Amino acid sequence: MSLSFEQxxxxxRGTSIGVHDVSLSLASGELVALIGPSGSGKTTLLRLTAGxxxxxxxxxxxxxxxxxxxPVHERHIGMMFQHYALFPHLTVLENVGYGLKMAGVxxxxxxxxxxEMLDLVGLGQLAGRRPAQLSGGQQQxxxxxxxxAYSPQALLLDEPLSALDASIRGQLRDQIRQLQQQFGxxxxxxxxxxxxxxxxxxxIALLDQGRxxxxxxxxELYENPLNETVARFVGLSTICTAxxxxxxxxxxxxxxxxxxxxxxxxxxxxxxxxxxxxxxxxPPLFAVNRMEGHVTxxxxxxxxxxxxxxxxxxxxPWLGEARSAPADAIAVAPEHIRLLAA
Amino acid sequence: xxxxxxxxxYMLYLVLPIVLILVGSFGETWVNALxxxxxxxxxxxxxxxxxxxxxxxxxxxxxxxxxxxINTLLxxxxxxxxxxxxxxxxxxxxxLLTLLPVAVPTITLGFGYILVFNTDAMPWLGSTPxxxxxxxxxxxxxxxxxxxxxxxHQRLDRLEEAAATLGARPIQRFFGIIVPNLRxxxxxxxxxxxxxxxxxxxxxxxxxxxxxxxxxxxxxxxFYGATGFAxxxxxxxxxxxxVASLTSTLASKKx
Numbered sequence: 103m104s105l106s107f108e109q110x111x112x113x114x115r116g117t118s119i120g121v122h123d124v125s126l127s128l129a130s131g132e133l134v135a136l137i138g139p140s141g142s143g144k145t146t147l148l149r150l151t152a153g154x155x156x157x158x159x160x161x162x163x164x165x166x167x168x169x170x171x172x173p174v175h176e177r178h179i180g181m182m183f184q185h186y187a188l189f190p191h192l193t194v195l196e197n198v199g200y201g202l203k204m205a206g207v208x209x210x211x212x213x214x215x216x217x218e219m220l221d222l223v224g225l226g227q228l229a230g231r232r233p234a235q236l237s238g239g240q241q242q243x244x245x246x247x248x249x250x251a252y253s254p255q256a257l258l259l260d261e262p263l264s265a266l267d268a269s270i271r272g273q274l275r276d277q278i279r280q281l282q283q284q285f286g287x288x289x290x291x292x293x294x295x296x297x298x299x300x301x302x303x304x305x306i307a308l309l310d311q312g313r314x315x316x317x318x319x320x321x322e323l324y325e326n327p328l329n330e331t332v333a334r335f336v337g338l339s340t341i342c343t344a345x346x347x348x349x350x351x352x353x354x355x356x357x358x359x360x361x362x363x364x365x366x367x368x369x370x371x372x373x374x375x376x377x378x379x380x381x382x383x384x385p386p387l388f389a390v391n392r393m394e395g396h397v398t399x400x401x402x403x404x405x406x407x408x409x410x411x412x413x414x415x416x417x418x419p420w421l422g423e424a425r426s427a428p429a430d431a432i433a434v435a436p437e438h439i440r441l442l443a444a
Numbered sequence: 445x446x447x448x449x450x451x452x453x454y455m456l457y458l459v460l461p462i463v464l465i466l467v468g469s470f471g472e473t474w475v476n477a478l479x480x481x482x483x484x485x486x487x488x489x490x491x492x493x494x495x496x497x498x499x500x501x502x503x504x505x506x507x508x509x510x511x512x513x514i515n516t517l518l519x520x521x522x523x524x525x526x527x528x529x530x531x532x533x534x535x536x537x538x539x540l541l542t543l544l545p546v547a548v549p550t551i552t553l554g555f556g557y558i559l560v561f562n563t564d565a566m567p568w569l570g571s572t573p574x575x576x577x578x579x580x581x582x583x584x585x586x587x588x589x590x591x592x593x594x595x596x597h598q599r600l601d602r603l604e605e606a607a608a609t610l611g612a613r614p615i616q617r618f619f620g621i622i623v624p625n626l627r628x629x630x631x632x633x634x635x636x637x638x639x640x641x642x643x644x645x646x647x648x649x650x651x652x653x654x655x656x657x658x659x660x661x662x663x664x665x666x667f668y669g670a671t672g673f674a675x676x677x678x679x680x681x682x683x684x685x686x687v688a689s690l691t692s693t694l695a696s697k698k699x
Binding site: 152153154173174175176177178179180181183185187188189190191200201204205248249252258 | 598599602603605606607608609610611612613614616621624625
């Protein structure tokens with residue numbers, strides 16, 4: 103089932119908050135993550151898709167039919183909520199079977215299917231329990247089973263992991279992704295955790311103030327961010343201002359660096375972007391783009407160190423990652439310096 | 445130490461009248477003394493033989509039960525719409541309307557009933573249905589408030605959203621999700637309604653007819669007779685109230 107948004111707009115009454123002119127398309131079975139700062143409109147977009155809020159302009163089209171004006175219960179879109187939203191008065195098995203019951207599936211088949219789904223998320227033996235007797239991670243797995251059990255046409259995940267401890271988050275993340283692929287469910291994931299988005303999504307839409315800033319694969323967003331906002335939101339980086347001083351050369355005020363300046367004319371102001379893993383610690387003396395200075399802060403993270411390095415004359419440190427922090431110099435290969443509009 | 449002393453004296457202040465009434469109901473004579481003299485169960489036997497008391501007791505039970513039934517039908521949808529759908533302006537109006545019976549002195553309400561229902565067009569003053577209606581008006585705010593608090597506390601709106609995405613129509617969500625999850629607060633709220641209805645005196649006294657007086661109204665007359673009889677009649681009301689509050693406590697404990 104493909105899902106597409108065509109110039110979707112929505113505003114909460116009396117505010118300018120909402121989404122504006124959002125166009126996105128999801129291929130069948132694709133998982134797209136909506137990320138962005140709070141208030142960027144990602145949850146609004148999700149709730150519009152579910153039909154939990156209504157009154158948008160433009161079209162939301164699922165498998166060829168326009169969802170506008172269709173009530174929630176007719177949309178057949180499964181949803182997983184941040185706070186699980188399991189029904190406390192029903193058993194785990196009855197929770198999973200609720201969607202099937204609403205669809206009119208008879209009791210025997212319903213129980214069988216629900217039990218299968220529970221087995222699939224590894225909770226088969228807890229079928230008779232009440233939600234309150236489960237841990238947060240278990241509850242969210244029940245919620246996942248419930249959202250998938252009635253074979254919905256699409257799946258919506260609203261910050262599904264943010265209420266959980268870090269230790270189970272990664273595990274459940276993999277399980278959600280695995281089941282989503284197994285069921286081939288076209289999925290929208292809302293998250294404020296960019297790492298979650300990078301790890302799970304086929305494509306990511308970055309929203310800011312209700313608009314889509316960039317829509318692409320995780321690699322595209324990380325390696326080719328369209329602007330500084332995207333670059334800052336996805337991954338860690340060093341971003342600083344510089345001036346083009348010739349073809350293939352920029353000046354940061356304290357160092358002249360070789361890089362691809364494209365069609366930019368000398369004198370033009372730019373922002374340079376370097377990802378931490380591309381900074382080389384203690385390069386040889388003859389290395390290109392070598393800068394001397396000192397480490398101002400080092401964070402030991404086990405398999406690597408993440409450090410702030412202040413080149414001589416600089417006001418703002420560079421962020422680097424390496425097996426061990428540099429003693430007195432760093433270097434960046436020209437192809438790893440990306441220029442953005444200032 | 446000081447706090448203990450205060451709470452102890454308060455306890456005494458609360459419990460002493462009840463104890464005295466209990467003692468009095470078994471006393472033979474009680475005139476101008478701290479405690480009654482002699483012991484007897486005659487007052488309870490007299491009470492049992494007094495037709496007007498028995499009838500009043502039954503009337504009180506009927507009115508209480510009817511108030512509970514009608515309140516259930518009214519308050520669950522009312523509380524739901526208060527929390528849910530109602531727009532800000534309507535919400536304020538509904539809140540005002542439901543809280544007004546609490547704020548307005550009951551006697552005002554009683555005079556209103558007398559004025560309106562003592563006319564040729566609506567000569568219903570003194571009828572049981574009107575009595576029930578009056579009790580519903582009085583008790584409705586309490587049950588509504590209990591339900592509203594529970595709806596908010598349990599975040600039932602979230603559960604309803606989940607049910608909706610799973611294909612439940614509004615009516616299925618209401619009866620399948622909202623009502624079952626409200627049963628604890630509904631039960632304890634209803635016990636409160638019953639207790640309020642059974643003990644209600646002010647309004648009932650103004651609008652009851654001779655045939656369908658409620659227990660507290662008849663009780664007042666007992667005070668003009670023998671002290672022991674009055675005490676015994678009061679103990680019966682007390683017993684009812686205790687049963688009600690015990691049920692309430694048990695219900696909320698279970699929830």
